[in-house]
Amino acid sequence: MTVTNTISKDQGYFKISKVFSSPAYTGDFTIGYLCTDAAGTNGSVNLAGGATSAAIGPIDTHNGTTAVTCTATETLPSNPTGYTFGVPSYSPTGGVVTITKGLAAAAVEVTVTNTITRDLGNLAVTKYHDVDNSGSKQGSEPFLNGWDCYLDLNTNGTFDGVDVKLTTAGTDESEAPKGEVLFENLPTGTYQICEVPKADWYNSDPGAASIAGPGKDPCESASVLKDTATFASFGNYQKTKVQITKTVGLAVPTHDDGNIAFQIRMGASPAAQGRLSQLAQPTPQTVESSDRTIGRQRTVAIPWFPVPTSCARWCRWATARPSSSVIGTATKRPGSTVTTGSPPG
Numbered sequence: 262m263t264v265t266n267t268i269s270k271d272q273g274y275f276k277i278s279k280v281f282s283s284p285a286y287t288g289d290f291t292i293g294y295l296c297t298d299a300a301g302t303n304g305s306v307n308l309a310g311g312a313t314s315a316a317i318g319p320i321d322t323h324n325g326t327t328a329v330t331c332t333a334t335e336t337l338p339s340n341p342t343g344y345t346f347g348v349p350s351y352s353p354t355g356g357v358v359t360i361t362k363g364l365a366a367a368a369v370e371v372t373v374t375n376t377i378t379r380d381l382g383n384l385a386v387t388k389y390h391d392v393d394n395s396g397s398k399q400g401s402e403p404f405l406n407g408w409d410c411y412l413d414l415n416t417n418g419t420f421d422g423v424d425v426k427l428t429t430a431g432t433d434e435s436e437a438p439k440g441e442v443l444f445e446n447l448p449t450g451t452y453q454i455c456e457v458p459k460a461d462w463y464n465s466d467p468g469a470a471s472i473a474g475p476g477k478d479p480c481e482s483a484s485v486l487k488d489t490a491t492f493a494s495f496g497n498y499q500k501t502k503v504q505i506t507k508t509v510g511l512a513v514p515t516h517d518d519g520n521i522a523f524q525i526r527m528g529a530s531p532a533a534q535g536r537l538s539q540l541a542q543p544t545p546q547t548v549e550s551s552d553r554t555i556g557r558q559r560t561v562a563i564p565w566f567p568v569p570t571s572c573a574r575w576c577r578w579a580t581a582r583p584s585s586s587v588i589g590t591a592t593k594r595p596g597s598t599v600t601t602g603s604p605p606g
């Protein structure tokens with residue numbers, strides 16, 4: 262009589278589940294595994310968020326007398342632009358599962374969970390008085406508080422609905438304005454940052470070319486990088502307003518069309534008076550009055566006059582009859598209104 266017995270190794274299965282949900286990444290995650298069985302079972306699976314692998318096995322439940330475990334380890338994909346994956350978490354802890362005897366349908370499970378966060382950075386904007394209209398800040402040029410700057414989120418060159426606006430503020434140790442705004446925790450990317458102009462100020466940084474069209478503000482582009490402060494700057498200068506006051510004398514001077522002409526020349530030195538070709542740029546500006554009533558005082562405002570870099574702080578102004586000698590002069594700081602001496606007449 263023969264008694265026959267069979268014996269087989271206890272074997273089981275495991276499977277890997279992936280937990281992740283974000284439109285920032287819809288690709289697969291690669292998860293490797295390595296088991297402690299005598300065969301050293303190993304491999305990897307590629308899983309998208311929400312997916313579960315097929316049962317992996319059969320794998321011996323014991324290696325000698327020691328229970329077999331399998332360990333799952335994820336290799337993070339490259340971060341999508343503007344996002345960073347968090348450290349993956351595993352369940353059970355460490356991604357380690359003990360293989361238990363059973364069929365594929367009873368596979369033990371290891372779950373790998375990922376998180377992802379949006380990259381953020383800061384954008385600091387400084388506002389300064391570009392006194393010399395050079396398009397950049399020199400050391401002596403002051404910062405300006407009280408100016409509105411905004412993130413032009415809909416890039417239309419004007420402050421409206423969705424935009425975010427801040428006003429330059431702050432003072433340093435010596436009470437001087439810091440002219441700063443700080444846009445914090447911005448999602449990384451490229452932003453259009455603009456300033457709200459003020460009357461009688463003119464933008465030189467980024468400059469007139471940055472203004473997209475009528476009714477649009479000066480804007481420049483800034484790239485906000487992860488965990489970094491990006492800096493942008495806006496510079497504005499002022500022009501000088503000049504008025505001529507004269508009393509019409511008996512000998513009424515006339516221009517080609519019979520009007521009295523008033524002319525402003527910039528930078529006219531006494532030596533250059535009356536010699537138009539030697540007067541500093543820009544071109545002398547002329548306005549006219551048709552009122553030639555003798556004895557009446559006439560005040561004629563010259564439009565804002567651009568300040569050349571050679572005349573950054575103090576400018577000399579001259580009034581004259583066109584193509585004639587200079588009579589009155591004045592020295593004033595840009596941004597002020599000056600009344601010169603009477604031109605000839």
Ligand SMILES: [Ca+2]
Pocket residue numbers: 391392393394395396397398399402
């Ligand atoms: Ca400057």
Ligand SMILES: [Ca+2]
Pocket residue numbers: 413414415416417418419420421422424
């Ligand atoms: Ca806008």
Ligand SMILES: [Ca+2]
Pocket residue numbers: 466467481493494495496
């Ligand atoms: Ca700038």
